[in-house]
Amino acid sequence: MGRAKRDDGQPITIKKYANRRLYNTDSSSYITLEDLAGMVRDDVEFQVLDAKSGDDITHSILTQIIMDEEASGGEQMLPVNFLRQLIGMYGNSMQALMPSYLEASMQNFRQNQAKIREAFEKGISNSPLAKLHETNMAMMRAAADTLLSGGQVKPTARDDGATDKEELAALREQMAQMQKKLDELGK
Incomplete structure (x- = not known):
């Protein structure tokens, strides 16, 4: 996960399947929301697409990561x-x-x-x-x-x-x- 973009300069494509699993097409592996949070922290550009419709759902996935971080029981960032x-x-x-x-x-x-x-x-x-x-x-x-x-x-x-x-x-x-x-x- 150390690369910021693919070799062709495009963001890494993540596919979200109906079973809520996330698939990194660059590494050909399933990943978690925690892995995506790590990619954000490492400045890795990615785009999350709904596997069935092809819709860009990056915004909702990033919002979900924030919700998970805020609810994790640790120190909350958003007052x-x-x-x-x-x-x-x-x-x-x-x-x-x-x-x-x-x-x-x-x-x-x-x-x-x-x-x-x-x-x-x-x-x-x-x-x-x-x-x-x-x-x-x-x-x-x-x-x-x-x-x-x-x-x-x-x-x-x-x-x-x-x-x-x-x-x-x-x-x-x-x-x-x-x-x-x-x-x-x-x-």
């Missing part, structure tokens, strides 16, 4: 409040924005993860990296609050003298810049 907010976004007028926002946020987090961990391990809470993390978290909270409130924001004073409304305007500008960069990358 209840986040799950409630996420569920609340379904059917919301801002729902279409969420996938690209969450993807950009996760990509930004992954890019800065090692730097953030190093800064906190050294106990440098006033370092630029700690402030970057703090800003990223504030941006995510503000965006989620705005999306859930239907775009209505009440200005409140902050410690630094700025209001939430001013901060939100700055965050919107950052989001617009990120969206522009994502659009450019997508071309």
Whole structure:
């Protein structure tokens, strides 16, 4: 399972049969959801197809892996409040924005993860990296609050003298810049 893609550059095809078994066509072997989770962690690209219909069911399989990870009895990653907010976004007028926002946020987090961990391990809470993390978290909270409130924001004073409304305007500008960069990358 060490290869990121097949030799022809295509993602590995996994077939899911009616008996719920998963078959890796690249290695010609049956695998488990746990094996797929390992492939994700190893950055192995794959696509899961329903063996009978040929439909792409990768999304539902990845969702099932998350459900299994959350229910495994170990430490849960997704807080209840986040799950409630996420569920609340379904059917919301801002729902279409969420996938690209969450993807950009996760990509930004992954890019800065090692730097953030190093800064906190050294106990440098006033370092630029700690402030970057703090800003990223504030941006995510503000965006989620705005999306859930239907775009209505009440200005409140902050410690630094700025209001939430001013901060939100700055965050919107950052989001617009990120969206522009994502659009450019997508071309």
